[in-house]
Structures are given as structure tokens and as C-alpha cells.
Amino acid sequence: MTETVDQEVQAIKEVLKALTPLSDKARASVLDYVVKRLDLPSAQIIQGTGSGSAGAAAALSTVSESGPGAAAPIHIKTFKEQKKPRSANEMAAVVAYYLANLLPPGKRKGTINQRDVETHFKIGEFPLPQQVRVTLPNAKAAGYFDSAGDGEYRLNAVGHNLVAHAMPRGRASDSGRAGGRPRPPKRKAAKKRRRRSE
Secondary structure (H helix, E strand, O other), X not given: OHHHHXXXXXXXXXXXXXXXXXXXXXXXXXXXXXXXXXXXXXXXXXXXXXXXXXXXXXXXXXXXXXXXXXXXXXXXXXXXXXXXXXXXXXXXXXXXXXXHHHOOHHHOOOOEOHHHHHHHHHHOOOOOOOOHHHHHHHHHHOOOEEEEEOOEEEEOHHHHHHHHHHOOOOOOOOXXXXXXXXXXXXXXXXXXXXXXXX
């Protein structure tokens, strides 16, 4: 499974690299040609076939969805860099939120599985955990997911709020305290200065 995922991820990266510099019209033209040249059913490209290939198909097809004048969907790597997940649990929540909310409506996916984790961690250039299979159970134990059965997990309200409202972490403490207020001077130092002057 991992070898297949690696090949898919590499293919996606190469296609994205080739299409990114092109205009929307040129991207659509290239993808249309590839679909016809490889004799692929267009419905499969648009919707994906089952949960296993949905993540890879969605990541590839988001490039072709942006028609003239339409805003291009955000890439998972860009979204990861915006949210700055600090653990595999947080990255799993980021991926689940991305699949459920940021893909074009026809490609959204309400649940996430191990294959999605492997694919999108790699595309997003986030380090894969040594034990990928326990990533989602661990994220569930952390309170971010509910089990949806058959190896699928659904982002719950806690996970949704984490990604939507609490990430990146530490936004309020960048200057040392919430609200960005400077810390007051330490009283001990002031007392020592007073003693010396007496």
C-alpha cells in the first residue's frame, strides 16, 4: 500500500509542478487531453472512485477545477503552513478539515482514513509517524475525532474548533502574554536597588 501511495504522491507532485505555471485555460486543456489520451472516464477524475483513491484524485483535480475568474482551491501544503500543526494528531485534524471543507463541493469527504493520512501528510510535506496506523486512533483519543466505522474517522466539534479557531497555536502569546501586553518589571530587582541606595 505504501509503495502505491508513494507513486501516487510523486505523480501528483509532478503534475502540479507542470501545471502550476500555466493559465487556467491551459491547465484545463492539458488535463482534458490527458484524460482523453489515457482513455480515462471523466466522471472518475471528477469524483474519484471510492475512499481509497478519493484523496489522491481530489488533490490532482483541484488544479483543473479553477475555471477562468474562479478562485483556485487552497493546496493542502499551503493550508498546513497556515495552521502550523505541531503533532501528527493536529495534522490529522488539519487534513480532515481540509477534505471536509476546503475541496470543491463535489470532492469533499466527511471522513478520513489511514490512506488519506499517508497521502496528505506526504503531499503536505509533514513527517509521517513511524506507526501510521495508530495516527487516527491516537487523534481520536486526543478528542479530535469520532469513529465512523470501517477504519473511517469523522472530525468532531473539538477537532473542528481546533483547526478553525485555535491554530496556529500561540497566536496570542507571541509577545509573551495574551493581548500582547509587555510583562511588568520584576519587583525583586526594584527592591534590591532600593536597599543599595539606603
